[in-house]
Amino acid sequence: MINHQSHGVCSSSRPAGGTALAAGAQADAWRVSDGPQGLSQLRHSLEDILRTAGAAVGAIDAALLVTSELAGNALEHGTGPCQVQVLCDTDQSELLVEVADASTQRPVIGDTAPRGDDVPLAERGRGLLLVDHLARDWGVHCTDAGKTVWARLPLPSAGQAL
Numbered sequence: 001m002i003n004h005q006s007h008g009v010c011s012s013s014r015p016a017g018g019t020a021l022a023a024g025a026q027a028d029a030w031r032v033s034d035g036p037q038g039l040s041q042l043r044h045s046l047e048d049i050l051r052t053a054g055a056a057v058g059a060i061d062a063a064l065l066v067t068s069e070l071a072g073n074a075l076e077h078g079t080g081p082c083q084v085q086v087l088c089d090t091d092q093s094e095l096l097v098e099v100a101d102a103s104t105q106r107p108v109i110g111d112t113a114p115r116g117d118d119v120p121l122a123e124r125g126r127g128l129l130l131v132d133h134l135a136r137d138w139g140v141h142c143t144d145a146g147k148t149v150w151a152r153l154p155l156p157s158a159g160q161a162l
Helices: 035-052 059-079 127-134
Strands: 002-010 023-030 082-089 095-100 137-143 146-154
Touching: 023 035, 023 059, 035 059, 035 082, 059 082, 059 095, 059 127, 059 146, 127 146
Parallel strands: none
Antiparallel strands: 002 023, 023 082, 082 095, 095 146, 137 146
16 A cells, blocks of 8 residues: 655755755655555656656666665565655755655665575675665664665756766
């Protein structure tokens, strides 16, 4: 199940890891609670928002992958539903994704290196490596209620290079 809320224009929202976004940034929020179906609905809704904002296809793909990975991790490793907030600032060509859950366990980039001929590559643990590669910056903000994992991505328009 997914509940989507649009907050229209946000005057100043401080990302967990940095400075405030400019006035006029589009803020959208979702409560995702049912795994694959909820993640699929989240991706479709976010894709519609980013296409409407005129984002480049490559930027949309990166945003969908990062958002899906962070929300998927929250659902798999957290407790209960997660809250996803996306702040789209086309003036600054930036997207901020924040995913909050009730777990206090910090995410860890997986070790996927082979250990020898008899030990296969890990089948899991590559998601945060992708987030680390695609995002300008990412991190974790701990709260009394759990944590928020955030990522800042470039958001060029369709006519700009990624």
